[in-house]
Amino acid sequence: MSLEPTAQQRECSSCSRSPRVAARYQVIRIKMANKDTAISKIDQVNTAFSTSPIVKGLIDGGLSLIPFLGQAITSALDTRAFQLFEQNSKSFAEEVKKLMDKVDESKVDKRFIHSTEFVSLLIDILARNAHTHEEEKINLYAKLFVNFTKHGNSETPYKEGLIRIIDELGVEHIRILAFIKEKDKISTPKDGKSSTTDVQLHEIAQATGIPKSRVQAYCDQMIRFGLLQDAAIGYFGYEPGSYAITEYGYELTRFLTEQVS
Numbered sequence: 220m221s222l223e224p225t226a227q228q229r230e231c232s233s234c235s236r237s238p239r240v241a242a243r244y245q246v247i248r249i250k251m252a253n254k255d256t257a258i259s260k261i262d263q264v265n266t267a268f269s270t271s272p273i274v275k276g277l278i279d280g281g282l283s284l285i286p287f288l289g290q291a292i293t294s295a296l297d298t299r300a301f302q303l304f305e306q307n308s309k310s311f312a313e314e315v316k317k318l319m320d321k322v323d324e325s326k327v328d329k330r331f332i333h334s335t336e337f338v339s340l341l342i343d344i345l346a347r348n349a350h351t352h353e354e355e356k357i358n359l360y361a362k363l364f365v366n367f368t369k370h371g372n373s374e375t376p377y378k379e380g381l382i383r384i385i386d387e388l389g390v391e392h393i394r395i396l397a398f399i400k401e402k403d404k405i406s407t408p409k410d411g412k413s414s415t416t417d418v419q420l421h422e423i424a425q426a427t428g429i430p431k432s433r434v435q436a437y438c439d440q441m442i443r444f445g446l447l448q449d450a451a452i453g454y455f456g457y458e459p460g461s462y463a464i465t466e467y468g469y470e471l472t473r474f475l476t477e478q479v480s
Contacts, residue, residue, distance in 0.1 A: 304349040307357060311348050314361035322365065331373035340367060340378055347386040355390045359475055366474045381471055384444055391429055392437050393475065396446055396464070398426050400472045403464045417450040420460035438462050446471060 331337055341364070348360045363381060366372050375381075385393075402418045423438075424431040441447045446468035451461040464472075 303352075307349050307351060308345065310354070310357045311345070311361055314358055315365060318361060318365040322369070326369045328368060328370045328373040332368055336378075337368075340364070340382065343379060343382055347382065351386075353390050356385065359385050359390070359393065363474050366477055372474070375470075381474060384446070384471060388440065388444070389437075391427070391433075392441060394427055395423055395429065395434060395437055396441060396468055397472055397476060398423060399447065399462055399464050400469060400476075417461045417463050420462075423462075435460065441468070 344360050344364055348357055351357060351360075360382075363385060367375070367378055399418045402422065403416050420431055420435055420438075423429070424434045427434070429437070438447055442449060442462075444467075445465055447462045448465050449459065449461070450463040451457050451459060
């Protein structure tokens with residue numbers, strides 16, 4: 220066995236005759252190291268919290284006191300998450316500015332933009348926009364938001380539903396919906412009844428370049444949102460793969476494709 224003193228023994232040589240003092244010294248060293256790490260983490264978190272009322276609200280609400288879950292959520296809110304939130308918010312603001320520069324001021328509903336509904340919708344969109352990984356979706360949020368502010372559009376009921384659809388569906392869903400809208404020409408005959416032109420699965424897949432199986436899955440999802448209807452239902456020898464846009468779907472595409480001016 221080596222009789223050479225260890226590094227720790229040499230470091231504590233001044234207190235080698237007092238085991239209690241040596242142990243206390245070691246505890247102090249550990250605490251100081253933990254304090255430095257904690258201060259570093261706090262500085263990072265404070266910087267992020269200063270620009271994020273959502274995260275600040277989590278902390279103020281006692282997030283750190285939640286067993287297990289609190290730590291898991293905190294660890295998820297790392298630097299990359301904040302960079303994503305910041306970049307998405309910046310891109311959204313830039314796109315809104317670009318679109319608003321094209322809007323005739325007389326078309327903006329001043330009453331609406333000073334309402335509590337406007338604030339509520341803005342918070343909802345910013346929160347959903349912050350976590351998207353699809354850049355095109357940021358443009359969709361911006362276009363939806365700007366079009367909400369215009370006379371006529373500002374009175375649309377349940378705008379939150381349209382925001383939620385953009386959040387839950389992907390950009391490919393919207394591409395499919397826009398294609399069906401263009402193909403599905405809605406006309407109003409003299410009797411006042413609407414008629415539609417059905418769009419087939421293979422047409423959508425060919426035009427969008429999205430595999431047929433995925434097109435069918437996306438269309439089925441949009442049927443559940445009330446954006447599309449299964450046009451083959453009610454016919455003898457039913458086979459899925461024929462779709463028509465609904466009035467609600469037409470309303471959403473109008474908000475997303477309408478010329479901002």
